[in-house]
Amino acid sequence: MTSSVFRIGQGYDVHALVAGRDLILGGVKIPHDKGLLGHSDADALLHAITDALLGAAALGDIGRHFPDTDDRYKGADSRILLRATMSLLQAAGYSVGNVDATIICQTPKMAPHIPEMVKNIASDLGVASDHINVKAKTNEKLGHLGRGEGIAVQAIALIRKS
Ligand SMILES: Nc1ccn([C@@H]2O[C@H](COP(=O)(O)O)[C@@H](O)[C@H]2O)c(=O)n1
Ligand SMILES: C[C@@]1(CO)OP(=O)(O)OP(=O)(O)OC[C@H]1O
Numbered sequence: 001m002t003s004s005v006f007r008i009g010q011g012y013d014v015h016a017l018v019a020g021r022d023l024i025l026g027g028v029k030i031p032h033d034k035g036l037l038g039h040s041d042a043d044a045l046l047h048a049i050t051d052a053l054l055g056a057a058a059l060g061d062i063g064r065h066f067p068d069t070d071d072r073y074k075g076a077d078s079r080i081l082l083r084a085t086m087s088l089l090q091a092a093g094y095s096v097g098n099v100d101a102t103i104i105c106q107t108p109k110m111a112p113h114i115p116e117m118v119k120n121i122a123s124d125l126g127v128a129s130d131h132i133n134v135k136a137k138t139n140e141k142l143g144h145l146g147r148g149e150g151i152a153v154q155a156i157a158l159i160r161k162s
């Protein structure tokens with residue numbers, strides 16, 4: 001009988017909300033008067049998940065693999081970075097068990113967009129949609145997130161090596 005090794009990782013990201021940028025989370029363009037500021041497309045959800053996966057595999061963090069000083073990642077689609085991360089995990093012998101994430105966002109409402117985010121993430125990680133969960137919370141109008149100055153994401157990922 002072979003046994004599996006399970007490992008867990010967590011990730012966090014926050015980006016400022018500013019005028020003149022698209023709001024992209026989980027690879028979904030969400031209609032809003034502001035978007036997230038960053039070197040890439042600033043998809044905080046995919047960045048937090050990327051860091052959770054890299055953390056679980058003890059492979060460092062997103063900035064180590066995709067530095068924000070590298071012009072190749074200027075305006076980058078974070079789904080490409082997530083897929084590249086998945087390739088790193090696969091090369092190390094890992095597959096994804098499940099991912100859970102919480103978007104902390106005062107406005108706009110995320111709920112209508114979550115099914116498409118889940119579909120994108122599942123596709124990029126090569127798992128069925130029921131292995132991925134995305135949730136959203138306001139910050140009850142408290143602090144910088146509550147004032148709508150930015151959006152933060154927390155994520156956790158379980159990976160396994162058979
Ligand atoms: N940006 C958001 C924030 C929240 N939701 C949904 O609303 C529910 C209640 O949020 P509270 O912060 O008031 O607890 C939450 O469970 C989400 O379903 C959302 O869609 N988008
Ligand atoms: C994705 C990268 C690289 O373009 O840039 P940003 O979009 O600024 O995102 P962040 O989460 O601050 O850091 C990770 C960077 O490596």
